[in-house]
Amino acid sequence: xxxxxxIIINNSYNEADINIQHKISRLEEEFKKLDTSIxxxxxxxxxxxxxxxxxxLNIPSYDFVVYLDKDKYLARLLEKAEMKLFNNAEFLExxxxxxxxxxxLANMNIPMPKTIPGPLVFKSTNGDDIKVMExxxxxxxxxxxxxxxYGSLGLNMAYIDSKETFLEEYKKMKAQPLxxxxxxxxxxxxxxxxxxxxxxxxxxxxxxxxxxYRSNYHDGASSKxxxxxxxxxxxxxxxxxxxxxxxxGVDLLYGEDDKPLLCEINSNAFFQEFEKRTGINAxxxxxxxxINRIK
Numbered sequence: 417x418x419x420x421x422x423i424i425i426n427n428s429y430n431e432a433d434i435n436i437q438h439k440i441s442r443l444e445e446e447f448k449k450l451d452t453s454i455x456x457x458x459x460x461x462x463x464x465x466x467x468x469x470x471x472x473l474n475i476p477s478y479d480f481v482v483y484l485d486k487d488k489y490l491a492r493l494l495e496k497a498e499m500k501l502f503n504n505a506e507f508l509e510x511x512x513x514x515x516x517x518x519x520x521l522a523n524m525n526i527p528m529p530k531t532i533p534g535p536l537v538f539k540s541t542n543g544d545d546i547k548v549m550e551x552x553x554x555x556x557x558x559x560x561x562x563x564x565x566y567g568s569l570g571l572n573m574a575y576i577d578s579k580e581t582f583l584e585e586y587k588k589m590k591a592q593p594l595x596x597x598x599x600x601x602x603x604x605x606x607x608x609x610x611x612x613x614x615x616x617x618x619x620x621x622x623x624x625x626x627x628x629y630r631s632n633y634h635d636g637a638s639s640k641x642x643x644x645x646x647x648x649x650x651x652x653x654x655x656x657x658x659x660x661x662x663x664x665g666v667d668l669l670y671g672e673d674d675k676p677l678l679c680e681i682n683s684n685a686f687f688q689e690f691e692k693r694t695g696i697n698a699x700x701x702x703x704x705x706x707i708n709r710i711k
Contacts, residue, residue, distance in 0.1 A: 421706070443482060488508060569632060602670050611685065
């Protein structure tokens, strides 16, 4: 084999995780066509460490790593040990934290829902919770969303339509980093996933759920391939340029008058549904980009 690469996955993944298994098997298939062998490694905590002030590795020095975990510390250790990661540690961290994503793209003429960072909570009383609620309600109307800055697949978030619901959900979630965000009614149960590879839009599909406010909530959800309208292409290209994207799923919402809004960015986006709906070989495009970079 001409090159030797690794795919690093979270230790909790198993064969029942269909999306990650599909991504791994498809990448192995496409890399083999490019005369490249792949080792799949679970991040069980002993891949890299620091001893006597130096980074030590318990894995070979691979030509590249497809990093499918979200462990920012291991990612930075591997990069400092001069390994090439796809995606790199900085981009992984930026996308994994939704608030950091919005901050990075602010002041760049990129439309997004109104977003308020939640204050960090070390300890609080009921009076403190009321003050936070009053502050947010001065800036957002019902309904709006509370989101943990970490989370995907429509999880770790709450739909807020009353003061009672707000107080109840905030008390449940306040111990973690949060954001409060305007709810886009015109995009209820609908969103667009654009797959970006090597700074280009590879394709897009629409997700729809008539039974829930979240388009990616699995119960009743469906999807279909779409052709992006010019204003949506323009927005995604702005995001690509701003963040120098090698690989990501860029999620868009339908704003008023069909104007696009950026929802979030997934640096480890699965592509099983994308390949199924669009017929585009995402694994091949991803593998070819990596090999071209390391040649």
